[in-house]
Amino acid sequence: YSVNQEILMNEGKEAIDGLRYNVWITSTSTDLSDTKFRWLTSYEDNGNVDADLPHIVKVNDDKFLVIWSEYSYDYDTWGSGFDNIKYMYVDSDGAPISDIKEMKGYLTESKPVVNADGEIVWDAADGQKLYFFKILPDGTSKVIDLAYAGVGEAEGVSLLYRTHVQ
Numbered sequence: 001y002s003v004n005q006e007i008l009m010n011e012g013k014e015a016i017d018g019l020r021y022n023v024w025i026t027s028t029s030t031d032l033s034d035t036k037f038r039w040l041t042s043y044e045d046n047g048n049v050d051a052d053l054p055h056i057v058k059v060n061d062d063k064f065l066v067i068w069s070e071y072s073y074d075y076d077t078w079g080s081g082f083d084n085i086k087y088m089y090v091d092s093d094g095a096p097i098s099d100i101k102e103m104k105g106y107l108t109e110s111k112p113v114v115n116a117d118g119e120i121v122w123d124a125a126d127g128q129k130l131y132f133f134k135i136l137p138d139g140t141s142k143v144i145d146l147a148y149a150g151v152g153e154a155e156g157v158s159l160l161y162r163t164h165v166q
Helices: 005-011 011-019
Strands: 024-028 035-041 049-060 063-072 085-089 101-105 120-125 130-135 141-147 151-154 156-158
Touching: 101 130, 101 141
Parallel strands: none
Antiparallel strands: 024 035, 049 063, 063 085, 085 101, 120 130, 130 141, 151 156
């Protein structure tokens, strides 16, 4: 993901304040003869939303999930709960094969993975609860939350952990 590099090169680093991050993807043919570039989002420069923490997850040889968090510059709602997470499927050429879908949740630097059931899963915590987020094979999403109590179990997910505090 990046800001509009053309504006940055033409106007200099002073232009960075109004530029918004967008998600893009490139694909290169296996014989390295062709590379395609596609913007997947179009957040407006000087707007109040941009993309953050993008990930790409291989579902199979011709299907990938691109997922990112929307970062809002609307400070009235900032920090008031889950973020907006956007995701879409692309093929091996990077061409969209689904609409952009939305769910509430958190993304982190940890990469989502595909589990044995074909679900894309990741975890995140907000200081009070541990959450497991899932995108199911049909493209719908699910959130499982566990209270921080040392032991938690919900919907087939069980967790035992210990913390060390000095």
